[in-house]
Amino acid sequence: MISKKIVVTPRGFAKCGLDNAKIMEAAGFEVVYNDTGVAYTKEEFYKITKDAVGVIVGVESVDRAYIDAHPKLKAVVKFGVGTDNIDLEYCKEKGIFVGRTVGSNSRSVAELAISFVIADSKNLYDSIGNAREHGWAKMTGYEVLDKTIGIIGFGAIGREVARMAFGLGMHVVAYDVCGIDKEFAEKFEVEEVSVEEIVKVADFISLHMPLTEETKDFISAKELNQMKSNAVLINTARGGIVNEEDLYEALKNHVIRAAYFDVFTSEPPKEDEPLLLLPNFYLTPHIASRSKEAERKTADIATKVILEALTVD
Numbered sequence: 001m002i003s004k005k006i007v008v009t010p011r012g013f014a015k016c017g018l019d020n021a022k023i024m025e026a027a028g029f030e031v032v033y034n035d036t037g038v039a040y041t042k043e044e045f046y047k048i049t050k051d052a053v054g055v056i057v058g059v060e061s062v063d064r065a066y067i068d069a070h071p072k073l074k075a076v077v078k079f080g081v082g083t084d085n086i087d088l089e090y091c092k093e094k095g096i097f098v099g100r101t102v103g104s105n106s107r108s109v110a111e112l113a114i115s116f117v118i119a120d121s122k123n124l125y126d127s128i129g130n131a132r133e134h135g136w137a138k139m140t141g142y143e144v145l146d147k148t149i150g151i152i153g154f155g156a157i158g159r160e161v162a163r164m165a166f167g168l169g170m171h172v173v174a175y176d177v178c179g180i181d182k183e184f185a186e187k188f189e190v191e192e193v194s195v196e197e198i199v200k201v202a203d204f205i206s207l208h209m210p211l212t213e214e215t216k217d218f219i220s221a222k223e224l225n226q227m228k229s230n231a232v233l234i235n236t237a238r239g240g241i242v243n244e245e246d247l248y249e250a251l252k253n254h255v256i257r258a259a260y261f262d263v264f265t266s267e268p269p270k271e272d273e274p275l276l277l278l279p280n281f282y283l284t285p286h287i288a289s290r291s292k293e294a295e296r297k298t299a300d301i302a303t304k305v306i307l308e309a310l311t312v313d
Helices: 018-026 040-048 064-069 086-095 106-121 122-133 155-166 180-185 196-201 245-250 293-310
Strands: 005-008 031-035 054-057 075-080 098-101 150-152 171-175 188-190 204-207 232-235 258-261 280-285
Touching: 005 293, 018 054, 018 196, 031 204, 054 204, 054 293, 064 086, 075 293, 098 180, 098 293, 106 122, 106 155, 106 232, 106 293, 150 155, 150 196, 155 171, 171 196, 180 188, 245 258, 245 280
Parallel strands: 005 031, 005 054, 054 075, 075 098, 150 171, 150 204, 171 188, 204 232, 232 258, 258 280
Antiparallel strands: none
């Protein structure tokens, strides 16, 4: 009997995707989703997807070893947009379809990036911590009006950040390897510049690019040392884009003002991670896309994409 099993690993699906499970079942598929509340271990992931023809994955590694161990696999869909955990070339070689849920979480991720801008300008995290410890230090912040935000990576999320920054009265400069849409740039007063220019002039630098061989350590000591001393680096994209050892040195020595990250090279970071000891490094646990609205849209798009891939005549 030919397997028609689809496995969905992201935990958010159990909260927002049950209607989507019914849609896949109505199309003739057996659907297994993670309702345990915790992420699958590698061993569990291998076992549960052993006879699956399709998988919708979060952070699980779909590498050469996994693909070889799952010969029935015909389609992989990322519950999000970053495919750095999927061996795209080997999937192509094996004839396995790979899809993404482009645009499903753009608003949610952009809102977190902008919230970091506001949090820094108002010393929000430090002030809350101070009051919680029964202090009453009245820290002086600054306004974001007329400040420059540099956006590196101008896809759906980068454009959403630009819209919000424009609404706040910020000056927006941006770079994308594929160029920037001229009509969009004119509407939201975005100036297209080089990465080198962004690094030198921006008060805030927000990263929105995939992790690839080309973008690994994209921001390292060279770029950090060229930034303004009051610069704030924001990474809601992927761990590994910024060289974290170089970032530690830059923050420790006050080469830049602060860094706000939602991602890290090793998630969660090790307990003795030096960056976590710095008062000007702020880390959230990869929550940018974790909004009810984004998870709902992601489940809808993932379902549509995987069914189209598996029901092709």
